[in-house]
Amino acid sequence: MILMLIMGSVILGHFIAVTTIPQKTADWVVQLPVNRYVILFMICLIYEIGGSFIDDLAFMILATPIFYPAVMRLGFDPIWFGSWWVWLL
Numbered sequence: 001m002i003l004m005l006i007m008g009s010v011i012l013g014h015f016i017a018v019t020t021i022p023q024k025t026a027d028w029v030v031q032l033p034v035n036r037y038v039i040l041f042m043i044c045l046i047y048e049i050g051g052s053f054i055d056d057l058a059f060m061i062l063a064t065p066i067f068y069p070a071v072m073r074l075g076f077d078p079i080w081f082g083s084w085w086v087w088l089l
Contacts, residue, residue: 005058026069
């Protein structure tokens with residue numbers, strides 16, 4: 001069951017990347033009149049809520065292609081962004 005969730009997340013992640021949803025989302029997030037740390041906190045909340053309903057690894061594979069470009073445009077370090085969710089789990 002977990003492998004099916006991961007496989008579905010990978011397929012959906014590729015579809016999302018092909019349709020340029022991450023770039024459009026990143027443009028929208030960067031233009032918000034909110035502090036970048038508030039946006040990062042909101043992303044943390046989305047990971048918490050999503051990880052409650054879907055397997056952690058599957059949700060990470062699903063959500064990272066959407067949030068990674070936005071986090072990069074906000075000026076956060078990609079190594080830090082890739083490792084912060086580990087302590088969240």
